[in-house]
Amino acid sequence: xxxxxxxxxxxxxxxxxxxxxxxxxxxxxxxxxxxxxxxxxxxxxxxxxxxxxxxxxxxxxxxxxxxxxxxxxxxxxxxxxxxxxxxxxxxxxxxxxxxxxxxxxxxxxxxxxxxxxxxxxxxxxxxxxxxxxxxxxxxxxxxxxxxxxxxxxxxxxxxxxxxxxxxxxxxxxxxxxxxxxxxxxxxxxxxxxxxxxxxxxxxxxxxxxxxxxxxxxxxxxxxxxxxxxxxxxxxxxxxxxxxxxxxxxxxxxxxxxxxxxxxxxxxxxxxxxxxxxxxxxxxxxxxxxxxxxxxxxxxxxxxxxxxxxxxxxxxxxxxxxxxxxxxxxxxxxxxxxxxxxxxxxxxxxxxxxxxxxxxxxxxxxxxxxxxxxxxxxxxxxxxxxxxxxxxxxxxxxxxxxxxxxxxxxxxxxxxxxxxxxxxxxxxxxxxxxxxxxxxxxxxxxxxxxxxxxxxxxxxxxxxxxxxxxxxxxxxxxxxxxxxxxxxxxxxxxxxxxxxxxxxxxxxxxxxxxxxxxxxxxxxxxxxxxxxxxxxxxxxxxxxxxxxxxxxxxxxxxxxxxxxxxxxxxxxxxxxxxxxxxxxxxxxxx
Ligand code: PEP
Ligand code: MG
Numbered sequence: 001x002x003x004x005x006x007x008x009x010x011x012x013x014x015x016x017x018x019x020x021x022x023x024x025x026x027x028x029x030x031x032x033x034x035x036x037x038x039x040x041x042x043x044x045x046x047x048x049x050x051x052x053x054x055x056x057x058x059x060x061x062x063x064x065x066x067x068x069x070x071x072x073x074x075x076x077x078x079x080x081x082x083x084x085x086x087x088x089x090x091x092x093x094x095x096x097x098x099x100x101x102x103x104x105x106x107x108x109x110x111x112x113x114x115x116x117x118x119x120x121x122x123x124x125x126x127x128x129x130x131x132x133x134x135x136x137x138x139x140x141x142x143x144x145x146x147x148x149x150x151x152x153x154x155x156x157x158x159x160x161x162x163x164x165x166x167x168x169x170x171x172x173x174x175x176x177x178x179x180x181x182x183x184x185x186x187x188x189x190x191x192x193x194x195x196x197x198x199x200x201x202x203x204x205x206x207x208x209x210x211x212x213x214x215x216x217x218x219x220x221x222x223x224x225x226x227x228x229x230x231x232x233x234x235x236x237x238x239x240x241x242x243x244x245x246x247x248x249x250x251x252x253x254x255x256x257x258x259x260x261x262x263x264x265x266x267x268x269x270x271x272x273x274x275x276x277x278x279x280x281x282x283x284x285x286x287x288x289x290x291x292x293x294x295x296x297x298x299x300x301x302x303x304x305x306x307x308x309x310x311x312x313x314x315x316x317x318x319x320x321x322x323x324x325x326x327x328x329x330x331x332x333x334x335x336x337x338x339x340x341x342x343x344x345x346x347x348x349x350x351x352x353x354x355x356x357x358x359x360x361x362x363x364x365x366x367x368x369x370x371x372x373x374x375x376x377x378x379x380x381x382x383x384x385x386x387x388x389x390x391x392x393x394x395x396x397x398x399x400x401x402x403x404x405x406x407x408x409x410x411x412x413x414x415x416x417x418x419x420x421x422x423x424x425x426x427x428x429x430x431x432x433x434x435x436x437x438x439x440x441x442x443x444x445x446x447x448x449x450x451x452x453x454x455x456x457x458x459x460x461x462x463x464x465x466x467x468x469x470x471x472x473x474x475x476x477x478x479x480x481x482x483x484x485x486x487x488x489x490x491x492x493x494x495x496x497x498x499x500x501x502x503x504x505x506x507x508x509x510x511x512x513x514x515x516x517x518x519x520x521x522x523x524x525x526x527x528x529x530x531x532x533x534x535x536x537x538x539x540x541x542x543x544x545x546x547x548x549x550x551x552x553x554x555x556x557x558x559x560x561x562x563x564x565x566x567x568x569x570x571x572x573x574x575x576x577x578x579x580x581x582x583x584x585x586x587x588x589x
Pocket of ligand 2: 416455476478
């Protein structure tokens with residue numbers, strides 16, 4: 001029977017397809033597709049992991065036997081028997097094998113996928129004793145996963161061939177369903193692995209609209225809903241589902257009339273895209289002749305073609321931290337970083353590329369395993385420039401790599417989360433040191449424009465040092481909203497309080513734009529507000545002429561730019577900012 005689940009819309013459009021459940025990232029396994037020729041290798045890794053645990057248990061059993069019955073509780077013996085039985089169970093082994101050989105899941109993903117299937121079976125059992133065996137199953141899966149950690153997959157996630165669509169079963173191929181990823185949570189690193197696989201939609205239980213997982217999902221330009229709280233519990237593997245990305249709705253097991261309705265909606269969306277595509281070569285100039293820069297936010301150099309295909313006139317934000325994620329401690333060295341930055345710069349053919357120094361921490365841990373849930377307030381902790389300044393060797397390595405890439409095109413260097421003047425001076429000193437070290441090594445580097453992200457209210461309220469030391473400012477509205485309103489951007493339970501149109505937020509945004517302009521400095525918005533067509537006219541009215549957003553939003557924003565007359569918009573925008581209820585005032589025009 002059909003039912004619907006509500007969440008937060010993070011990426012528009014409609015998709016109809018089959019659910020692919022992936023394990024919670026709390027269980028912290030990598031999810032990626034393997035090549036057909038790697039299937040046997042993955043199955044062997046599973047077998048090795050399982051055999052290791054079986055051996056461990058048998059060894060434990062024999063040492064218990066030597067102790068004699070008095071010293072070991074009967075329960076422990078029984079528990080080990082159950083674990084052994086579960087490990088040898090064919091349903092587990094066969095199921096896991098199937099996920100690898102038919103869906104091409106990597107070994108760890110296959111194991112957790114099968115765990116989910118079996119867990120549901122246990123949940124449905126009448127007998128409470130049998131129901132409780134689910135915990136045993138979870139324990140042995142954890143142990144096998146741990147045993148497999150020592151046997152790394154030879155298949156590198158995120159390799160060049162990850163664009164391959166996961167193979168669908170014959171039934172799916174016949175019914176033409178797309179594959180939709182459903183998960184409790186996905187780390188940004190997970191999302192990166194999925195980036196070029198062919199999922200056509202995403203649903204997660206947790207996350208706010210501007211959580212980094214949502215941002216990566218949006219960059220895939222496929223319908224996505226986050227913050228559903230329970231989708232991963234309610235949806236089953238292979239269920240038919242519809243994502244209505246506009247409404248933030250997931251419909252499970254839709255009836256034929258509902259499917260027909262959404263098929264119509266999909267066709268309308270396609271027609272809308274085709275209409276917008278006609279604007280590709282139209283310059284973004286307002287009716288009164290103001291030239292507006294529409295740039296792209298990217299996560300990896302491979303995103304550049306999509307940015308150019310959408311008519312971006314530059315990269316306004318390259319979130320460099322994505323190069324560092326999921327690397328299991330092996331961070332990219334200077335050469336690897338340099339190669340990546342250079343690739344991005346050269347692919348932009350002379351257009352500017354704004355490389356932001358690493359913004360790690362909070363909801364973007366380097367590895368899932370480093371996720372620090374116990375930390376009281378990660379968003380207020382050692383994040384972004386704070387982290388870089390605490391890791392000076394890493395920071396200067398990155399600065400050197402960026403400076404070297406600047407010899408190959410126009411590079412802007414952007415520093416995240418600055419608040420203190422002392423941080424500005426330290427950053428500039430590191431930059432000097434990086435240049436000096438390149439001089440010593442005789443390596444070529446180029447000039448960079450230096451920018452500061454304004455994303456902490458303290459920075460927005462004290463712009464003087466920023467305007468004195470930087471060439472341009474970039475408003476990181478995602479964090480500016482989070483920190484101004486004290487609303488965790490990743491927490492769906494307070495998502496209703498995350499309000500870009502809050503008067504306090506608008507004042508900080510308006511003031512930053514005005515002050516930067518009055519000093520002749522460049523100013524951009526690179527947070528999600530830049531790609532929201534409902535806010536384009538407001539930002540234009542406040543004097544913004546540089547927007548950076550997901551490539552998929554550029555044409556829609558351009559359409560708003562072409563309709564705008566900034567002479568009319570300026571007084572109206574000032575009124576919206578001054579209003580008690582800007583969300584009402586913005587509607588009056
Ligand atoms: C922002 O905070 O608005 C921003 C663009 O940076 P990030 O989303 O990566 O924190
Ligand atoms: Mg930010």
